[in-house]
Amino acid sequence: MAKRLRSSELCADCSAQDPCWASINRGILICDECCSVHRSLGRHISQVRHLKHTPWPPTLLQMVETLYNNGANSIWEHSLLDPASVMSGRRKANPQDKVHPNKAEFIRAKYQMLAFVHRLPCREDDSVTAKDLSKQLHSSVRTGNLETCLRLLSLGAQANFFHPEKGNTPLHVAAKAGQTLQAELLAVYGADPGTQDSNGKTPVDYARQGGHHELAERLVEIQYELTDRLAFYLCGRKPEHKNGQHFVIPQMADRRLSLDLSELAKAAKKKLQSLSNHLFEELAMDVYDEVDRRETDAVWLATQNHSTLVTETTVVPFLPVNPEYSSTRNQGRQKLARFNAHEFATLVIDILSDAKRRQQGNPVSGSKENVELILKSISNQHSSESQDNDQPDYDSVASDEDTDLETNAAKSNRQKSLDSDLSDGPVTAQEYMQVKNALVASEVKIQQLMKVNINLSDELRVMQKKASKLEKQSSVSESDYDNPTAPLELEETGSGRKGRQRSIIWQGEGSIPEDTDTAPSSSLPSTEDVIRKTEQITKNIQELLRAAQENKHDSYIPCSERIHVAVTEMAALFPKKPKSELVRTSLRLLTSSAYRLQSECKKTLPVETCPTTDIQLVTQQVIQCAYDIAKAAKQLVTITTKENNN
Incomplete structure (x- = not known):
């Protein structure tokens, strides 16, 4: 069902006229530029759909229109409607603002950090x-x-x-x-x-x-939305639920390429069937998100018509990280982007077949496999069949288990596939377009990575300027979009088939341990000491960013170690059990991010140690960790300054 736009409709984020996209779970309409940011946040934050070029269930479209017309946007911009916000310098984006950093920072604050929503009075439970x-x-x-x-x-x-x-x-x-x-x-x-x-x-x-x-x-x-969407993606039709037909299982058009003939494919399918219902459901949800990413990318490129917006923000190269999920699951989700059309279609068909089997109540054996191994099996199985398939094979995004799971046969097969790709044979138009698209996607990742670097460097410079002023000022002015008085552990309002998501703080080995024998302490270190340690952290993060920009990947580990030392020294300034929940939350983010940073940097070990590492992906994760450390450190500076001045 197509959407007929009215001239009175404005983008909810920047007020540009004639928005062409909707964020379903936010109940708003958005323009192309703001949509490019929404898509980079992930479906757990914002579920976008084009108003004209994407099929809509009529009542779903009516729901979004009703929310938009009744002011749903005021939910996400509650505090901005307060006249005091204008006095404090806080404002929403406008159509003339640049996408990066202006609109992007505002949209992240609005939906990812929920910086402007109405907050309930704090309660103990x-x-x-x-x-x-x-x-x-x-x-x-x-x-x-x-x-x-x-x-x-x-x-x-x-x-x-x-x-x-x-x-x-x-x-x-x-x-x-x-x-x-x-x-x-x-x-x-x-x-x-x-x-x-x-x-x-x-x-x-x-x-x-x-x-x-x-x-x-x-x-x-x-x-049946999940399985219906997967079936429609492959064959363009859905089951007739009215007639009791609840599944459509497409078949491969070319029987020569049917994976039923492959022993590796049979083994992968058997492993899929052995997954517990919980793991199978997670995998199916991840494939659903990948289908959405691929379909939305296609609409995005078709509607932009090679505008400058495509070259600046372009496609989302893989599923964005969802902090609700484990690192292993996030790595598996990103691997889905590397499946070529034939591999991905095979996986979708296998999931549809097994979903039908499970829905009919057929027993499932106990699982000894994990999703990572299954994805790897499906990805590797084409290496011996690639001579019959025009589509190239892709190496999977690196995971923690790659070195353990990859067999010598798989390595040999991938090398054969690589040799085949480098042959001097004729290149078809299809192969040319595939190579071109792959290069475009790679360039996009580099551009996005550099923008993240720039944004983080700007953030750190702002933090340093504020820190230098703290000695002369009795309070710290907050930046436009930060909300340091609100807990970092915020309710996300994105929704998957599992319901609402919570953006939780990583609680790994780097977390602040709770000392049950120690009474909560309200004492905080001096502002000067916290600033001094923050400057050390900032200096080391800037060294790490320079290494990332100059592709000096061998510098990651020593930089991360220096950052970890500086973070440990800063955390030691605070009592073992701070009374303030906000201080505890900030310290957990600070120390756990430093631990994550070390773990990510270790993935840049020599190639012979970890041969399939995707260095761009690792660098992106490293920068995200560094950004989290910087934000947590800045928040601790703000907290101690306010408390010590009271």
Whole structure:
């Protein structure tokens, strides 16, 4: 269903006229430039869809339009509507602003950090607050007030909340009341149409019982959204759920290339079938996100028509990191971008087939395999078949297990494939376009990496200027988009099929240990000491950034070690058990990011030690860790300054 734009519509982020994209989970419309930033954040932050060139379920589009027209954007810009924000210098982006850094910084603050949303009064037990919000959501969905429910969801209400007294979920209530748009909103935030209430009935049952037949049919579509989307991606059609057909399993068009003939393919499929339901569901969700990335990329390039925006921000080369997921899962997700069309189609078909088998209740054997191994098996299996396939094979993005999982046969096969690619034979038009696209994607990654470097360097310079002024000032002025008084561990309002996501702080070996024998202490170090240690951290981070910009990858490890020492010395200034939750959170981010930085830098060991390392990907992760360290250090400077001046 195409969207007819009205001249009165403006981009929610910069107020540009005639926005062509929508962020479904935010209930807003956005322009091309702002969309380029939204896409780089990932679907857990913003789910974008083109208003004209992407198929829309009519009620989903109606839901987004209703939220937009009723001021859903004010939820995400709550504090900016306060006149005091103008006095403090905080403002939203405008159409004339540059995409980087101006619009990008504002959009990240608005949706990733939730810097401008309304904040509830702090309570000791957050779970009680979430429960109260969820009960309000449970009551609100029987009405047509969508923006109220979106506001509750943004504050932490759970779409799948099971009401202990009522014995059902908000989706049961919305279905019974015939509130189709509320059902769409709940589904976007992860509500499951297949959940049973205390009477054993699903939302679909209540919709049918109430005579809301179109809503019942839509809920069934939502229930099979994942597999429907995968099938449509491959063959352009969906199952006819009305007739009881819930799966479409496409077949390979060329039987010569059918992976049924490959022993490696059979082994990979067997491993897929051995996954537990939980791991299989995660893999299916990741493939769903990759399908969305590929389809949105295609629409993006088609609609931009080679404009300057494409060369500046261009496609998203792989799925952005989701901090909710483990590093292993994020690496597996990024590997999906390296699958060529034939490999990816094979994986999608295998997932559809196994989803149908599992849905029909066939038993699943205990899993001894992991998703990484399965993805590697599927990627490697084409090396011996590539002579019959025009599409080149790609090495997988490096993972922690690569050196253990890669067999000598796989190495030999990949070398044969490489030799074949470097032959002097004729080059077809298809091969030429594939090489061209690969080069474009590589250039995009480099450009994005350099922009991250520049943005971080700017951030550090600002931090140093502020630090130098602290000795003369009684307070620190906050930057436009920072919110240092808000906890870093914020509720993300992005939604996958698992529901709302939480942007959690990494709690690995570098976390601040809780000392149960030590009483909480409200004492903080002097501002001068904290500034001095922050300057040491900043100096070492700048050395690391210079090494990244000059491609001196052998300098990563010594730089990370110096940063780790400086971070440890700074953390030692603070009491073992700070009374302030904000101080504890900032220290956890600081120390855990330093540990992550060391782990990432170790991946740049000599090639013979880790032969498949993607150095660009590693560098991107290194810079992200450095950025987190800088932000945490700056926040600790701000906290100690305010506390010591009070």
